[in-house]
Amino acid sequence: MKILDSLFPGVTSDIFLQSYWTQQVCTTVPGAGSRQPLISIEEIDAVIAGAQLNPDDIKLAKDGSIIPGSRYTEKGVINVCRLLDYYRNGATIILKRLDLHMYKLAEFCRRLEQELHGVREVYINAYLTPPAAQGFPAHYDDHDVFILQEHGEKDWKIYSCMADFPTADIPYNLAPSYIDTPPTEVRLGAGMALYMPRGFVHEARTGDSHSIHLTVTIVPVTYSEILTEMATLLAGNISVARQTLPADYFSSTSTPAMPDAMLTALSGSLLKEALVQKDITGFKKPLVGGLFNHIFHDRQITAGSILATRPYLRYQLKTSEDTLMLDFYGKTIRLPAVVKEDLYFVLKSSTFRVNDMNGMLDEESCLILVSSLVEEGFLEVVQY
Known part of the structure; x- marks a missing residue:
């Protein structure tokens, strides 16, 4: 409930x-x-x-x-x-x-x-x-x-x-x-x-x-915070936002206007990017019960092991051309872009087996990926 x-x-x-x-x-x-x-x-x-x-x-x-x-x-x-x-x-x-x-x-x-x-x-x-x-x-x-x-x-x-x-x-x-x-x-x-x-x-x-x-x-999280984030992104991505205001900008009798390029950016993808950049994951008490039991007993994950994302975990996934950045519990895990398909599979699955993963990684690489995510506290083992 x-x-x-x-x-x-x-x-x-x-x-x-x-x-x-x-x-x-x-x-x-x-x-x-x-x-x-x-x-x-x-x-x-x-x-x-x-x-x-x-x-x-x-x-x-x-x-x-x-x-x-x-x-x-x-x-x-x-x-x-x-x-x-x-x-x-x-x-x-x-x-x-x-x-x-x-x-x-x-x-x-x-x-x-x-x-x-x-x-x-x-x-x-x-x-x-x-x-x-x-x-x-x-x-x-x-x-x-x-x-x-x-x-x-x-x-x-x-x-x-x-x-x-x-x-x-x-x-x-x-x-x-x-x-x-x-x-x-x-x-x-x-x-x-x-x-x-x-x-x-x-x-x-x-x-x-x-x-x-x-x-x-x-x-x-307020609208004003998102607008602040958008302004930061605007200054970094749209050169016209960094231009000096016209000399008569404040003295003009007409209503001051924003350049079209800025208005287009504000009403388009910039809002979506600002929502991604606004980190609401932060540091919170990690709910990682069982993690020390896994580490101390050196329990091995196999291709048939059943795993799941830890419940109530808040995370953000940011991507660049060659790197994936997984933010959770106040830390960032950087992964090579080659794991993208398999990582997406993990994130979308309620539970999964390693041998169900069908991205670009072979079985050994999948085991390395999920074992790392278990030890970082992102995944938990449902059944060894």
Whole structure:
């Protein structure tokens, strides 16, 4: 089942993407059913008490103020007892980028990235809030979020949208008029979810219970980023784009015009190339379970072995006359152009055997290619 089909009972992924995504708030209807928690209290306890977290991985907030890390760390190590003292006294504990510490949360993020397609990244922070407490005042975010209530309850107030598609580059500006209209109030219980597009002003507070919720952050790719990429490509590929403007360009009474060659390029293949060049693969926690088992036991891949591209893998393939560049997990694998047909076969196949590959490579070369891709973490062996 798709993640988007499981978050809001009665709202399919198609309906969500058509009617809610980037447009309006969506929440679980009380009594409509709920999902299973992604994380247990025991797992949260193990992360805080047992994992070797860096002080930068944790933040404390109380009534709108951030508590300095120096108050709950010693010599660069988190003092869990002090951390819990602050929690008992009303502070919210934020576990940042929990997906980097828990494989199943990293997998959740990669799955959601695939379902949402053109987003740069999905990551997860966890919020632990004691009863009758509020970590942050009303604010808006520059990214869309899914709020997944895991344990306990939390009351949310959501105000009218105050900023149209804010980004980190636009100065934060919360106008006091956001309180002029009554907020929508939502109580999230365990297993319920809430979606908020960026720009919606919101605040949350606990009642009588402790609360754990996950904030699933969606980092977007915007039209302005693609235009910036297109401008870079234009300057590199179209000589007229590098020409000096006419002397009367700014003083002319007529509307300044762009050369036809530039307009043709902008409306043609340049957009497609900009989408290719805009790297949304980036570095994310590699989902490469079983890789060390393969390497340590030196298990041999044969012509009859069954292989597959690792699930939820985001990659880009760039081609030149004599080289293929495969980008994934923040690295680039360069391959000779002669492997092109066989590599395309691999990329298009859900599962395959080496002896099914029918490009220009012979069997021995195919084995070398797929063995390399397995060791790099791109492919996994389904059956030796």
